Amino acid sequence: xxSVIALFMASLKAQxxxxxxxxxxxxxxxxxxxxxxxxxxxxxxSFKEIGGWSLGEIAIIxxxxxxxxxxxxxxxxxxxxxxxxxxxxxxDLLLIRPMNTVKQLLLERIDFRRLGVVVEALAVAxxxxxxxxxxxxxMWLAYISLVFFSTVMTFEIxxxxxxxxxxxxxxxxxxxxxxxxxxxxxxxxxxxxxxVLKNVLTFIVPLASVAxxxxxxxxxxxxxxxxxxSPVLGVTALLPVTVLxxxxxxxxxxxxxx
Amino acid sequence: MSGLAIAMTSFNRxxxxxxxxxxxxxxxxxxxxxxxxxxxxxxxxxxxxQAMVTYIMVNQSILWVTMFLSRGAYxxxxxxxxxxxxxxxxxxxxxxxxxxxxxxxxxxxLIFRAIPIFLLGYLLLGVSPPEIGRLLPFLLTLFNGFLxxxxxxxxxxxxxxxxxxxxxxxxxxxxxxxxxGGAFLPAEYYPGFLRFLMPLLPFACANYYPSxxxxxxxxxxxxxxxxxxxxxxxxxxxxxMTEKLTRSIxxxxx
Numbered sequence: 178x179x180s181v182i183a184l185f186m187a188s189l190k191a192q193x194x195x196x197x198x199x200x201x202x203x204x205x206x207x208x209x210x211x212x213x214x215x216x217x218x219x220x221x222x223s224f225k226e227i228g229g230w231s232l233g234e235i236a237i238i239x240x241x242x243x244x245x246x247x248x249x250x251x252x253x254x255x256x257x258x259x260x261x262x263x264x265x266x267x268x269d270l271l272l273i274r275p276m277n278t279v280k281q282l283l284l285e286r287i288d289f290r291r292l293g294v295v296v297e298a299l300a301v302a303x304x305x306x307x308x309x310x311x312x313x314x315x316m317w318l319a320y321i322s323l324v325f326f327s328t329v330m331t332f333e334i335x336x337x338x339x340x341x342x343x344x345x346x347x348x349x350x351x352x353x354x355x356x357x358x359x360x361x362x363x364x365x366x367x368x369x370x371x372x373v374l375k376n377v378l379t380f381i382v383p384l385a386s387v388a389x390x391x392x393x394x395x396x397x398x399x400x401x402x403x404x405x406x407s408p409v410l411g412v413t414a415l416l417p418v419t420v421l422x423x424x425x426x427x428x429x430x431x432x433x434x435x
Numbered sequence: 436m437s438g439l440a441i442a443m444t445s446f447n448r449x450x451x452x453x454x455x456x457x458x459x460x461x462x463x464x465x466x467x468x469x470x471x472x473x474x475x476x477x478x479x480x481x482x483x484x485q486a487m488v489t490y491i492m493v494n495q496s497i498l499w500v501t502m503f504l505s506r507g508a509y510x511x512x513x514x515x516x517x518x519x520x521x522x523x524x525x526x527x528x529x530x531x532x533x534x535x536x537x538x539x540x541x542x543x544x545l546i547f548r549a550i551p552i553f554l555l556g557y558l559l560l561g562v563s564p565p566e567i568g569r570l571l572p573f574l575l576t577l578f579n580g581f582l583x584x585x586x587x588x589x590x591x592x593x594x595x596x597x598x599x600x601x602x603x604x605x606x607x608x609x610x611x612x613x614x615x616g617g618a619f620l621p622a623e624y625y626p627g628f629l630r631f632l633m634p635l636l637p638f639a640c641a642n643y644y645p646s647x648x649x650x651x652x653x654x655x656x657x658x659x660x661x662x663x664x665x666x667x668x669x670x671x672x673x674x675x676m677t678e679k680l681t682r683s684i685x686x687x688x689x
Contacts, residue, residue: 198600205606212614220477220619222626228476350455354462362469369476374468 180276181284188287199290207293214239214301228369233309234396238388239364240302241320245327245387246360247294249335255285256332259339263346266433279336279423311396319395326408327387331360333415334382336423343426346433359384366393386411437527438535445539453547460548464555467495470619471560486650489563492556493646494618499548501580501641502612505540508533508585510592511601514684519596523681530677533592537585565649572655576645579662583640586669587612593673596680617643621652637665 192199214236221232250257259282262268271281302320305311334356342348359377363384367375378385386407393399403410449456470491478484506512510533513519522532556562565573587608594604613619615638622634622643633639640662647653 195600198598198603201603202606205603205610209606209610209613212610215614216619217473219626219629220473220624223624224477227473347455350459350462353459354465358462358465358469361466365469365473366476369472370469371472374465374472 184284185287188284189289192289202290203293205293206290207297210243210294211297211301228366229398230366231309233305233307233311234392235365236301236305236308237311237320238366238392240298240305241323241327241388241392242360242364242384243301244295244298244324245329245331247291247298248324248328249331250288250291250294252283252287253332253335254288254291255282256335256339257352258286259342260346260348263342263348264433268430269432272430278427282339309396316395319391323387323391323408326412327384329412330384330387330408330415333412333419334384336419337415340422340426343430355382363388383407383411383415438531441532441535442539442542445536446543447539449540449543450547456547457551460551460555463495463498463548464552464559467492467552467556468560470495485561485563486652488560490621490646490650491619492553492560492562493649494642496549496553496556497577497580497642497645498618499544499552500541500577501584501645502609502616502618504544504581504584504588505537506588506605507592507595507601508537508589510589511595514595514599519684523684528677529681530589530673533589534585537588538581541581541585566651569649569651572658573645573649576648576655576658576662579659579666580641580645582666583637583662583669584612586666586673587637589673590669590676593676593680596684612638612641615639616641617646621647635661637669640665 217235217239218232221227221235225231227235255262256279262271268278271278274281306316306320335352338348338352338356341351345351359382362370362374363378367378367385367389370378375385378389390399390404390407394401394404471488474487474491475484478487510519510529513522519529522529525532553562557564591601591604591608595601598604615633615636617633617639622630622639624630625633634643640658644653644658644662648655648658
């Protein structure tokens with residue numbers, strides 16, 4: 178635990194060294210993602226509904242996915258930039274230390290600037306609950322649980338995608354294809370997409386199961402009880418896959434050298 | 436001649452990552468598909484839908500030429516590695532060198548990124564092909580859009596000369612281009628005064644004007660006039676700032 182705290186503090190100190198840049202980056206990180214939501218809001222001034230969902234309701238699923246992403250980037254920068262470790266051969270260093278490799282990756286660089294994303298996601302959620310007149314008093318537990326599942330799933334997917342680099346060395350473009358695009362898709366009601374993307378979001382990169390399906394159930398749009406328990410199903414189903422692929426990757430790993 | 440040589444080198448350097456970029460193109464196409472789906476859900480079966488699908492996918496294709504250009508026109512990387520000193524030694528300015536380097540990459544992106552994404556849109560989403568008469572005007576406004584985007588990226592590079600880290604300026608540029616470039620939302624859907632302001636700003640020159648000229652919803656004369664005005668203003672500013680900033684350059688690496 179002591180080493181965990183030491184690494185945490187080291188990350189904070191390193192980033193806070195350039196104060197102006199740190200605060201600017203934090204602010205812009207949040208604002209940048211907020212601009213996507215703002216564009217959606219502009220669009221919905223003209224249309225009121227997208228696939229039967231109001232802007233407030235979309236804001237809630239948007240926020241759940243975004244918050245999972247923000248928390249992941251806060252801890253998961255080492256995983257997110259895993260390709261660098263592969264290309265430079267620095268992953269060797271992690272293997273000789275007496276600590277689990279995933280844990281080391283999570284502590285490699287804690288990115289405090291991503292708090293901007295978390296604050297932005299929270300602001301979108303507050304807007305969502307206010308605009309859709311869903312009582313936050315009844316929903317807060319559900320919201321926090323869904324954020325939890327969204328975060329866990331984002332971690333799982335990104336561990337799998339990082340593990341792909343054990344075979345391919347570079348993986349940043351695979352991340353764009355398999356995660357960035359599906360993450361963006363999961364921020365909007367999944368039924369507006371064709372069957373291929375909808376099935377991908379449900380069964381392959383199941384981000385719809387942590388936001389769209391449960392929120393759809395809670396707002397009365399989806400009646401099947403499976404929609405409510407889909408976050409648990411999704412996260413549990415991905416867990417063995419994640420562990421297996423990571424372990425297989427580790428076995429396959431051959432250093433590129435320095 | 437030396438400019439063309441720089442552009443060719445940059446083109447070939449980008450080509451080394453062709454396979455990565457083709458994978459990335461699929462991701463980019465899915466982004467386009469997401470936005471198309473949102474618009475289809477909003478507009479329903481109206482005659483406007485087809486035009487909007489084309490507008491979104493044309494924009495999604497040209498993003499690689501008008502928005503996602505090389506970060507800070509390669510300058511931040513050169514500052515970090517210290518190789519900027521070689522550029523400064525050469526018998527032409529930093530602006531000249533950066534332009535051709537980015538242009539080579541831009542041409543590569545047009546051929547291996549924009550066109551494949553557009554073709555996917557054409558084959559899978561029914562994007563309307565360009566009308567023959569509008570193809571040249573579109574390419575002209577696209578080139579101007581590239582120039583504007585290059586100049587903005589160059590400013591990010593200049594920022595990194597002054598402040599060393601480009602991340603804040605880069606983030607700010609993405610945010611503004613995203614919000615006011617019009618790639619997702621054409622001017623007529625902006626609320627209130629933004630509807631009038633957005634088409635006058637330089638950010639709209641990068642995406643809104645080329646794709647509107649493609650569709651024929653904005654006149655070529657208007658698009659060119661506005662683009663040329665901003666190119667001149669930004670170019671003069673870039674010249675002035677280059678002169679000022681390269682005098683006090685700090686090299687980090689080596």
